[in-house]
Structure formats: C-alpha cells, structure tokens
Amino acid sequence: MNEVLISGAGVAGPALAYWLARNGFRPTVVERSAGARSSGNPVDVRGPALPVARAMGIMPRLREVATRATRMRILSGTGKPVATLRLPAGKGDEVEVPRTDLAGVLYEAAREHAEFLFDDTITALDQDEHGVDVTFEHAPPRRFDLLIGADGVHSTVRRLAFGPERKFVRPAGLFVATMPLGEPPEHPHDLLVSSTPGRLVSIHPSRGDALVAFVFRSSIVDFDHRNPVQHKQIVTDAYADLGWRVPELLARVADTTDLYFDAVSVVDLPSWSTGRVVLLGDAASCVSLLGDGSSFAIAGAHTLATALADGGGLARYETVHRARVRPKQRGINRSAAMLVPKTRLGLATRNLAARVWPGL
Numbered sequence: 001m002n003e004v005l006i007s008g009a010g011v012a013g014p015a016l017a018y019w020l021a022r023n024g025f026r027p028t029v030v031e032r033s034a035g036a037r038s039s040g041n042p043v044d045v046r047g048p049a050l051p052v053a054r055a056m057g058i059m060p061r062l063r064e065v066a067t068r069a070t071r072m073r074i075l076s077g078t079g080k081p082v083a084t085l086r087l088p089a090g091k092g093d094e095v096e097v098p099r100t101d102l103a104g105v106l107y108e109a110a111r112e113h114a115e116f117l118f119d120d121t122i123t124a125l126d127q128d129e130h131g132v133d134v135t136f137e138h139a140p141p142r143r144f145d146l147l148i149g150a151d152g153v154h155s156t157v158r159r160l161a162f163g164p165e166r167k168f169v170r171p172a173g174l175f176v177a178t179m180p181l182g183e184p185p186e187h188p189h190d191l192l193v194s195s196t197p198g199r200l201v202s203i204h205p206s207r208g209d210a211l212v213a214f215v216f217r218s219s220i221v222d223f224d225h226r227n228p229v230q231h232k233q234i235v236t237d238a239y240a241d242l243g244w245r246v247p248e249l250l251a252r253v254a255d256t257t258d259l260y261f262d263a264v265s266v267v268d269l270p271s272w273s274t275g276r277v278v279l280l281g282d283a284a285s286c287v288s289l290l291g292d293g294s295s296f297a298i299a300g301a302h303t304l305a306t307a308l309a310d311g312g313g314l315a316r317y318e319t320v321h322r323a324r325v326r327p328k329q330r331g332i333n334r335s336a337a338m339l340v341p342k343t344r345l346g347l348a349t350r351n352l353a354a355r356v357w358p359g360l
C-alpha cells in the first residue's frame with residue numbers, strides 16, 4: 001500500500017502527508033482552494049499535537065506566527081469590564097495561531113515530501129478490494145491504494161463514500177462568523193469578548209490584522225453555504241441591537257470580502273473507514289470551535305500514519321484517536337453553555353465563575 005491520496009490541505013491533510021512520506025508512502029494531496037484559505041480564526045496547538053509538532057521541527061515557525069493573546073477580558077454588551085481570565089496559550093510550549101498560518105506552516109513542512117494538486121477536487125470514486133479509482137474535476141483519473149478524506153466538516157469524500165452529510169453532521173445550535181478586523185489590535189495581548197445572552201462578539205489579537213468572531217445562537221435551520229450576501233445579513237440581523245463596538249464591526253462585515261460563516265457542528269460516524277477510504281480531522285470527528293479540533297487533526301494524522309506503517313492498521317487508528325476525541329464531543333453542550341450562555345442567569349453564573357476562578 002504505497003500510493004495514498006489525501007483530500008484537503010487544511011490542518012490534518014499536510015500533517016498526514018508529512019508523516020506518511022516519513023514512513024515510506026507516496027502521498028498526493030488534492031486541495032479545492034487555489035491558494036491560502038481565508039477564515040484565519042485562531043486555533044491552538046496543544047496537548048497530543050505538541051509532541052507531533054516538535055518531532056516535525058515546526059515549533060519555531062509556529063512561535064513566529066503565534067498570536068500573543070495572554071488574557072481574555074470579558075465585557076458586558078455595552079463594553080463594561082466583567083472579568084479577566086488567563087489564557088493557556090503562551091504558557092509552556094502551547095501556541096495559538098491563526099488557522100491559515102497553521103495550515104501554511106504544515107504545508108511548508110510537507111510540500112517537498114508530497115505531490116500537491118491545488119484548485120481541484122475529487123468528483124467520483126469507485127473502490128474494490130485492492131484500490132480506489134478517483135476522478136478529479138481537472139486532473140486525469142488515477143488509481144490509489146488508499147484515499148483519506150481530510151476535507152473538513154463538509155467533506156466530499158465522506159459524502160461520496162459514506163453517504164449524505166445530514167446522516168453524520170449534527171448542528172450544536174450555534175453559528176459562527178469570522179473576519180479580519182482590517183487593522184492591528186488595539187491591545188496586542190488582550191482577547192476582548194463582549195457577551196450578552198445568546199451572543200458573543202470577540203476581537204482577537206494577532207500579528208497582523210486583529211481577528212473578529214461572532215458566535216451566536218439562532219433558530220435558522222437552513223442557509224446557503226455559498227452565499228456571502230445571505231451570511232452578512234444573518235450576522236447583521238443577529239447583532240443589530242447591540243452596543244460596544246458592534247455597530248462599527250457590522251459596518252466592516254458589510255464591506256469585507258473575507259467573511260467565514262457556518263453552523264457550529266458535531267460530526268459523528270459509527271466508523272471512520274469503509275474499505276479503502278478513511279476519514280481524518282473534522283471530516284471524521286468535528287467539534288468545531290468547541291474543542292481542540294486543530295490539535296486533534298494533527299495528533300490524528302500522526303496516529304493514522306503510524307498505524308498504517310507499523311501494521312496496527314485502521315482499527316488501531318480509530319481506537320486510539322476516538323479515545324482522545326470522545327470526551328470533547330460528549331462535553332459539547334457544556335462547552336456551548338460556557339461560551340455563549342442562553343439566558344441572563346446563565347451569563348451571570350458564567351461571569352461569576354470567571355471572576356472567582358480566573359484560570360477557568
């Protein structure tokens with residue numbers, strides 16, 4: 001089993017390509033985007049991802065691009081200080097980096113060891129006992145020994161090999177929109193979070209532009225993934241009555257060409273492989289912004305490559321990696337309630353907990 005196709009060059013894809021190549025496989029990575037992705041929301045490299053990142057030699061590069069947020073200042077809806085929390089990133093080796101930069105650093109590490117096909121996607125696959133025949137939108141059809149779907153929460157590989165998204169993707173009741181602020185942060189070490197029941201808006205420091213996030217509860221059941229005009233309207237309607245810097249931020253939403261918008265979702269499948277097709281990262285087990293998705297993507301890539309190389313196989317990958325992801329997925333409602341409390345009472349309780357326990 002030598003020729004492996006990986007769909008997706010986000011976080012999991014390049015990490016897997018690197019470790020497969022180190023173990024004697026020949027990886028090819030197909031990525032739908034033509035270049036760097038938007039949605040540079042900050043993500044963490046910590047826990048089980050740290051030994052993997054150290055072994056890849058990428059820690060110095062990650063530190064170069066890391067955000068410098070060391071504390072979170074919780075504000076009321078009008079911008080009044082409510083509590084200040086210490087952030088774990090910045091302690092020890094843990095780093096927080098914009099997702100686009102993390103993907104870029106992993107790509108830098110993997111690019112000499114794998115073939116990358118950008119601006120392309122798989123359109124069909126057909127597997128038998130010995131391999132998978134893959135059709136691409138642009139590249140000629142090819143046969144691979146193994147196909148890995150590392151193409152995120154809306155995975156094409158999962159749809160083609162396992163079935164429609166609605167079978168495996170469960171909305172967590174929250175929506176998220178992110179965009180660059182368009183200017184550097186006013187406070188380079190402070191993550192500012194203004195909370196009201198059912199809504200938060202944050203300004204996150206980064207090396208360049210600060211990063212803005214809107215996370216909110218909504219009863220919307222349907223939206224068009226590819227319609228930025230609709231996304232802007234949904235965010236604007238959800239925040240129209242709020243104070244602090246929200247009116248200014250909504251004006252920036254109206255002007256931006258770089259708004260990421262999605263439902264926060266949990267991905268859960270009874271099995272992560274079918275024949276010679278395997279899922280990794282958010283495609284297999286998304287916990288979105290409520291977990292350690294990027295760290296799990298890196299750790300899972302290493303576990304999968306090692307299991308394939310040393311004969312542990314897909315069963316071992318699944319056993320080891322599910323044990324990491326399961327507790328986060330089980331705790332998703334609690335995490336959502338902490339992040340965006342639904343009611344005034346829930347918000348007051350969360351804020352009180354933050355005041356008495358700043359390491360929260």
Ligand SMILES: Cc1cc2nc3c(=O)[nH]c(=O)nc-3n(C[C@H](O)[C@H](O)[C@H](O)COP(=O)(O)OP(=O)(O)OC[C@H]3O[C@@H](n4cnc5c(N)ncnc54)[C@H](O)[C@@H]3O)c2cc1C
Nearest residue numbers: 008010011012032044121151152156281282289292293294
């Ligand atoms: C707002 C937000 C905040 C977050 N905050 C955190 C955090 O603080 N900490 C944390 O650890 N995690 C966080 N996450 C989660 C983290 O970003 C993901 O878990 C992580 O990026 C998963 O990596 P992945 O490689 O599986 O998927 P992705 O990073 O989504 O990469 C998937 C790749 O596949 C590509 N692709 C999609 N479809 C196709 C196709 N058909 N063909 C080819 N390529 C395709 C995409 O373009 C993309 O490059 C957050 C997520 C969001 C949305």
